[in-house]
Amino acid sequence: MLQIAQEIVYFAHINSNHIMKVINFAETNSILNQYVAEIRDVQVQNDRLRFRRNIERIGEIMAYEMSKEFAYSQKNIQTPLGIAPVQTPDNQLVLSTILRAGLPFHQGFLSYFDGAENAFVSAYRKYKDTLKFDIHIEYIASPRIDGKTLIITDPMLATGSSMELSYQAMLTKGHPAEIHVASIIASRQAVEHIAETLPADKTTIWCAAIDPEINEHSYIVPGLGDAGDLAFGEKE
Numbered sequence: 001m002l003q004i005a006q007e008i009v010y011f012a013h014i015n016s017n018h019i020m021k022v023i024n025f026a027e028t029n030s031i032l033n034q035y036v037a038e039i040r041d042v043q044v045q046n047d048r049l050r051f052r053r054n055i056e057r058i059g060e061i062m063a064y065e066m067s068k069e070f071a072y073s074q075k076n077i078q079t080p081l082g083i084a085p086v087q088t089p090d091n092q093l094v095l096s097t098i099l100r101a102g103l104p105f106h107q108g109f110l111s112y113f114d115g116a117e118n119a120f121v122s123a124y125r126k127y128k129d130t131l132k133f134d135i136h137i138e139y140i141a142s143p144r145i146d147g148k149t150l151i152i153t154d155p156m157l158a159t160g161s162s163m164e165l166s167y168q169a170m171l172t173k174g175h176p177a178e179i180h181v182a183s184i185i186a187s188r189q190a191v192e193h194i195a196e197t198l199p200a201d202k203t204t205i206w207c208a209a210i211d212p213e214i215n216e217h218s219y220i221v222p223g224l225g226d227a228g229d230l231a232f233g234e235k236e
């Protein structure tokens, strides 16, 4: 598995000032791709329970792979029969999620990083007309994040604006030591946007696929449609 993580790393070359580490799971054959296929598949994705659970499963696998990047130290664990030396992670994790679509993805990460602190940010597209919109952030609940490992989860990175503005909102709570941006489907444009707007030296982007384009409504193509609606139903 360690080998897998090394093979799928490439660097987003935006210009010489912005080179960010990107890990794209689509470049490796694993069962994760089955779950991605199912959330994309128009015949399967309307089963909301399955859609949410697949997102959660991708979060679990991503969390496991991400955990290999953390700092470890040996702890001596008292068993009933003796002392067992075990390497365990020392990072102080803050698991931050962008509402709504981020919730099942968050749950997947939280199943593995059960000791993490948690943060929630609301971001939504407020339309000015059928094509133009601003991203509005109206709610943030977060612990202090100074010196901690900040993981921001959102299954879709289309323009990358929700992620950028959510990160800016998180900065009102301190400055993290490192940042992991976790998504499932990212557009190429969003990867470039994140590489330009988040600190390249301490940010890693994790995704399950990078799609080539976004359409005039700023939806990822081929993408999967509207992740929030598929997980929770349409909003008015």
Ligand SMILES: O=P(O)(O)OC[C@H]1O[C@H](OP(=O)(O)OP(=O)(O)O)[C@H](O)[C@@H]1O
Pocket (backbone or CB within 6 Å): 098, 099, 100, 101, 102, 123, 124, 125, 135, 154, 155, 156, 157, 158, 159, 160, 161, 162, 163, 190, 218, 226, 227, 228, 229
């Ligand atoms: O990269 P961007 O262009 O900003 O788009 C991506 C955002 O769109 C989705 O949320 P949405 O606004 O649909 O809200 P929802 O989760 O409530 O459905 C998704 O979960 C991201 O937050």
Ligand SMILES: O=c1cc[nH]c(=O)[nH]1
Pocket (backbone or CB within 6 Å): 101, 156, 158, 218, 219, 220, 221, 223, 224, 225, 226, 227, 228
């Ligand atoms: O493709 C997209 C873009 C934004 N939000 C989604 O859920 N899907």
Ligand SMILES: [Mg+2]
Pocket (backbone or CB within 6 Å): 101, 226, 227, 228, 229
């Ligand atoms: Mg949505």
